[in-house]
Amino acid sequence: MATDTAIRVASLAKSYGELEVLRGVDLTVARGSITALLGANGAGKTTLVRILATLLRADAGVAVIDDIDVASEPGRVRERISLTGQFAAVDEILTGRENLALVARLRHVEAPRDVAARLLERFGLTEAADRRAGTYSGGMRRRLDIAMSLIGEPSVVVLDEPTTGLDPHARLEVWDTVRALAAAGTTVLLTTQYLEEAEQLAHQVAILHEGRIIVDGTLADVMALVPPATIEYVERRPSLEDIFLAVTGAGTAGPHTTGEER
Ligand SMILES: Nc1ncnc2c1ncn2[C@@H]1O[C@H](COP(=O)(O)OP(=O)(O)O)[C@@H](O)[C@H]1O
Ligand SMILES: [Mg+2]
Numbered sequence: 491m492a493t494d495t496a497i498r499v500a501s502l503a504k505s506y507g508e509l510e511v512l513r514g515v516d517l518t519v520a521r522g523s524i525t526a527l528l529g530a531n532g533a534g535k536t537t538l539v540r541i542l543a544t545l546l547r548a549d550a551g552v553a554v555i556d557d558i559d560v561a562s563e564p565g566r567v568r569e570r571i572s573l574t575g576q577f578a579a580v581d582e583i584l585t586g587r588e589n590l591a592l593v594a595r596l597r598h599v600e601a602p603r604d605v606a607a608r609l610l611e612r613f614g615l616t617e618a619a620d621r622r623a624g625t626y627s628g629g630m631r632r633r634l635d636i637a638m639s640l641i642g643e644p645s646v647v648v649l650d651e652p653t654t655g656l657d658p659h660a661r662l663e664v665w666d667t668v669r670a671l672a673a674a675g676t677t678v679l680l681t682t683q684y685l686e687e688a689e690q691l692a693h694q695v696a697i698l699h700e701g702r703i704i705v706d707g708t709l710a711d712v713m714a715l716v717p718p719a720t721i722e723y724v725e726r727r728p729s730l731e732d733i734f735l736a737v738t739g740a741g742t743a744g745p746h747t748t749g750e751e752r
Contacts, residue, residue, distance in 0.1 A: 496523075497519035542679075
């Protein structure tokens with residue numbers, strides 16, 4: 491039976507030897523949402539998503555993807571979830587098209603070259619399709635990586651730190667890609683160390699700290715827990731919008747337009 495929950499995790503525990511990384515993690519991810527799993531470096535984000543993707547076994551607790559138990563039916567879970575790792579799985583020697591076609595053949599999808607062509611188009615990589623991936627920018631490479639993870643049409647896509655190491659422009663490209671994924675109905679769970687990334691993308695935010703989810707809720711719920719920002723005034727060049735508001739006479743708010751200064 492289909493429910494509105496794409497991922498359900500309860501009391502999940504995992505240690506590496508003496509190191510208790512997950513100490514009873516509870517998390518639910520709504521179908522079709524973007525959920526950000528926030529946590530510092532070493533918090534256990536990768537450990538958690540590797541358990542969800544059946545690459546690692548938990549010591550205790552349950553994890554369920556689309557109502558299928560990760561531990562008892564890993565094969566069925568793998569058909570529904572893809573994990574894009576922190577370190578891109580792209581083969582630099584192959585072209586973008588070849589990378590996609592290779593994954594399509596490995597996953598036994600029909601018409602692998604057509605699938606590759608469609609994904610290249612969807613991710614804005616058609617022009618670069620026949621260049622070696624080694625020549626791609628960071629953002630293009632990450633987009634290709636995400637495109638590769640969509641082959642076989644998983645209902646849940648997990649992106650482990652999709653923008654770590656990217657420059658600001660590439661980060662924006664990846665954000666747009668993630669938004670487009672969710673808009674097309676895919677459930678996205680992404681891990682990040684950046685609050686700003688969660689703010690930009692996520693409907694739901696969960697903070698992993700010392701082995702547990704310490705905060706879980708909508709972005710508004712989580713933001714309400716943070717003390718209000720202190721307001722600082724900084725000198726900056728006017729944006730086009732400021733200029734537009736000034737020249738159209740609409741900009742009457744703010745200290746720089748009160749007429750008492752300058
Ligand atoms: N295979 C492993 N063996 C031993 N310790 C590990 C292993 N993988 C991760 N760790 C440790 O577990 C903790 C959590 O790691 P990880 O899940 O990668 O965190 P994150 O992805 O949030 O940075 C870290 O202290 C890390 O060093
Ligand atoms: Mg990690």
